Amino acid sequence: MKLLFFGRLRDCAGVGEREIDLPPGITTVASLREWIGRDLPQLLEPTVRIAIDDRLAIGGETIGDAREIAFLPTVSGG
């Protein structure tokens, strides 16, 4: 599965995309955020939003067959 990082989170992660294998037990967006957040604590900030395959998530959603999970910091606007 692919993780996508945008804006300043891209700089924090050092890349815009990262391929990962989900460990057993990581089944929801919230648990994924917590797991990745151990290495990237910026992802745990409450203003960071998450999108699953182009749809904004609330947090409790299961990851299921998702291809991409995107981490979105507060937007700059246009």
Add this chain to the structure above:
Amino acid sequence: MIGVSDKPIDPPSLLATFIASVAGAGGIASFTGVVRESNEGGEVERLWLDFHGQLTVSALNEIGGDTRTRFALIDIAIVHRVGTVLPGEPIVFVAAGAEHRRAAFDAVDYAMDRVKTEAPFWKRETRDGTDHWIEARPSDHDHRARWEDEFGR
């Protein structure tokens, strides 16, 4: 004509295309935003705009659709730059065509206020050799809120 461009945009030619395509309009208004040459007291070297392929385009389409409905427009155009944009270069172009001029003026103003506060763009400004991630200004949110006051949303 709603979308993003990773190449320089040419507002005069976008406007000419728009005018030619809006049949029945009595008024067409347009806005071009340009990258400032200085910000926060420093010299801007460049701006880099990050975006999400699907979410950003969906947001622009939603803003365009809402604006069109709200002001009973005949058509609307929103074209936004992504990637590296240099000072003095156009970064956004918005045009609205309506039966009467007031709706066209208001529509452009409203669409820009929403683009400035809601569209998923992340701007990294290089100023005096240092990178800064930019957030929407409080005044951008104040401008957006004007419309909520007037129209209750």
